[in-house]
Amino acid sequence: MSQPAELNIERIAELSRLALTPEEKTRFSAQLGSILGHIEQLAKVDVSGIEPTAHAFPLNNVWAADIAQPGLAVSAALNNAPAQRDHMIVVPKVVD
C-alpha cells in the first residue's frame, strides 16, 4: 500500500524522542504507511446522513461529587521514575 504523503518520519521520531537509523526510518515509514493506509479505508465509508457523535453509547452527564480522597504516597508515586531528586522526577532539561 502506498505511503500517505503527510507521513513525516523525521518529525514523528523527534516527537517520540527516538533516534532512528536511516534503515529504521525506511522500515518504519513503510510500516506506519501501511497502518495509515489501512485506516484510510474508513474514509471510504459513506457516513452521509449519520449524525456525528463523540460516543457510540447514549450516555451523558457522568460525574462524581467533589470530595477529595487520599492519593498515592510520594514513594509509590515515584516508584517508576528512572531518576528522582527532592521528591520530584528528574527529566532531561527541556527548555533552552
Added chain:
Amino acid sequence: MNYEAVIGLEVHVQIKTQSKVFTRVGAGFGHEPNTLTDPVVLALPGTLPVMNKAALDAIIKAGLLLGCDIAPICKWDRKQYFYPDSPKNYQISQYDQPICIGGLVEIELPGAARNVMGEHKKIPLTRIHLEEDVGKLNHHATDSLVDYNRAGTPLMEIVSEPAMHTAEEAFAYLTSIRNTMIYGGISDCDMEKGQLRCDANISIRPIGEKKLGTKVELKNLNSISYVRDGIAHEIKRQLAVVATGGTLIQETRDYDGVAGTSQSLRSKEMAHDYRYFPDPDLMPVHVDDAWKAELQGTCPELPFDKQRRFIADYQIPYTITSVLIPDRELSDFFEATAQLAGTGRAQVVGNWITNDLLRELGAAKLSLSASKISPANLAALIQQVDAGTLLNAAAKEVFATMFATGDTPAAIITRLGLAAAPTDAGELESWCRDSIAANSKALAEFKSGKESAINAFKGPIMKAAKGKANPKLVDETLRRLLAEA
C-alpha cells in the same frame, strides 16, 4: 503611517475545588512535591477519568457571570503533545465544542484622575472551555524536576476576541476577570500561586486595515502588572521593527518582567499538531435550563453593577467605591454597616473602612473575616460620635480596641473612661463665657456673619474641659451665648 495594536488574551483560571477535575485526589497549592497524585494523575495503565461535578458547576457559573451562552451539549477532547508536564502525552481539553460560547467582559479604563471614573467598555469573548492543568517543571542547570501536584487541577481557559488595542485595556480586562471570578467564588485568582495565568496574542496593523497583522504570542506574563508592561513593551518592539523597515515573524516570545525585555522562544514543536480527537473515556455533558437556572441563582451581583449601585444609592464618592468594590467581603461589610449607621452616614462609614479598617487589617495581616470587627460595632461607634458622646480623637482609640477585642464601643468607652464628660451645664456655660470674653475679635467676626469664627472659641473650652466636653453641647451653648452677646 499610523499603526494600531490588536490584542487578544488567553486567560487560564484554576477552579477552586477540593479534588481534581478528572479524579478525586485532592487539589491545592503549596503542598510537598508529588503528594497530590493518584494513578489517574500519573496516567498509569488502566486508569479512567471521572468528571468533577463541582468543576462543571463552576465553569457554567463563570460563563453566566460573563454573559456567555452555555452550550446545550459539550464534550472533551485529547490534545496530543509530548512534554514531561503531562504524563499521558495528552491533555484533556475541549476542542470544537466548548461549554461556554461568546460573552462580554466589562472593563474600566483609567480615569482622568484617581477620583474620576474611567471609560467603560465591553470586550467580547470567543469561548471558555474546561481542561486539566498540567504538572510543574522546575528547571535547573542540567536537568528539570517534575512535580505533578498541579496536574489535573480544573482549569478554565477564557479566550477573548482580538478586540483590545492598548496595554491598559488588557490590564483592565484581566482585572475585571479576576474580580468577577473572586466574586463568584470560582477561583482565588492569585497570580503568584498560578491560579490566574495569561498569554497575550499581539499584532499591529495600519489604522483602517481590517486584516490582522503577524501575530506574536507573549508568554510568562505572571503578574498583573507584567501583563500591562509586557504588552506595552511588545507593541513598542513591533512598531520599531516596522519603522526600521523590518518584517515581523510569527513567534512565541518570553517576557522577563524583571528586566522588562522579551526574547524569542525556539520551541521544539514549531508547528503545533495536536491531533485533537474526542476522549472516549469521558461522556459528553448536556446542560439543561434547570441546571443553568440553579447556577444563575448562585451568581452574585457583578462588581461594576455593585459599584454603580453604591454610588447611586449611598451617594459615596467614586474613590471610596474603587477601594471597596474589588473586595467582595469588604464591600458587603460596607453595605451592612451603612444600613445600620442610618441615612446620610454612608460616606463616614466608607471613610472608617477605607482608612482605619484597612490600616488595622494591614498591620495585623488579617483578612476581614478573620478579624473581630463587626458592622454593628462600627455603626455603633459612628453613632456615638454623631451624638457627641465620643470625641473624634477618642473614637480612633475605641476603634483600635474594638478591632483588637471585638467588644462593643459602649463597653470600651466605659472601660477606658473615654466618654465625653457628662458636662455640668453651669461649668460649661462659664467656660464658654470666658472664651467669648477673651476673644473680642472672633466675636466681632461672628457677629458680622463669619460663621467659621465660632471655632476660635472652642479650643480654650476644650482645653478647660481637658478634651472631654461633648462637642455638640459646646456648639449649642456657644451659639446660645453668642446670640445674647
